[in-house]
Amino acid sequence: MAEAIFFNGGARGSWKVTKQSALKGAGLAGVGFVDRDVKVDTTASWTLSGVTSNLRYTNAAEKKLLDATPSVLAKPGATCAALIPITKSAGWWAMAQDERRAVLEDKSRHIAIGSDYLSVVSRQLVHCRDQPGAQFDFLTWFEFRPEDEGRFDELLGKLRATSEWGFIEREVELRLEKAS
Numbered sequence: 001m002a003e004a005i006f007f008n009g010g011a012r013g014s015w016k017v018t019k020q021s022a023l024k025g026a027g028l029a030g031v032g033f034v035d036r037d038v039k040v041d042t043t044a045s046w047t048l049s050g051v052t053s054n055l056r057y058t059n060a061a062e063k064k065l066l067d068a069t070p071s072v073l074a075k076p077g078a079t080c081a082a083l084i085p086i087t088k089s090a091g092w093w094a095m096a097q098d099e100r101r102a103v104l105e106d107k108s109r110h111i112a113i114g115s116d117y118l119s120v121v122s123r124q125l126v127h128c129r130d131q132p133g134a135q136f137d138f139l140t141w142f143e144f145r146p147e148d149e150g151r152f153d154e155l156l157g158k159l160r161a162t163s164e165w166g167f168i169e170r171e172v173e174l175r176l177e178k179a180s
Helices: 060-068 090-094 097-107 110-115 146-160 163-167
Strands: 004-010 015-024 033-037 046-051 080-088 121-127 138-144 168-178
Touching (some): 046 138, 060 110, 080 146, 163 168
Antiparallel strands (some): 004 046, 080 168
16 A cells, blocks of 8 residues: 655754765755655655555565565664665666566666665665656665664665666765654
8 A cells, every 4th residue: 555755854853864965966955854754844945755655676586585574664773764865767767667677676686685685774665756746756765773884885885886777867865863
């Protein structure tokens, strides 16, 4: 079942921004905090939104693997997070779904790489490409313990080294820590 998710960036929130950078393309207005919520904060400097959705590129064997190690947000000790909004190129969206699947998994091993980190990095993919006025195609949310930040960096390094990342035209990264 689809659930609307809103990321509100501003002067207050439950996650403190420790680093914000535009890795490719335009960035976002600098903010001190981010809230992950089910509603818009009208006082926020910016709001990004989308919906959770069904698995779109996953085959049955991959689904079985993902189901065996579910991604659970708000795990005890997971006081670090990252919000990484991404936009893919027109060339990506011009391909048929099976062609995108071939780049995503057969060439890049996106799902397989991510599966290797499920025990230490929780994640949620939010789809926003079809939302009116969306700035990004996807909002990726990750949570992990401070001692697992190196593993998270390793995960990002492996994903960004794939051929799939050649289709990224805009990527912003916000590193966060749970506000006290």
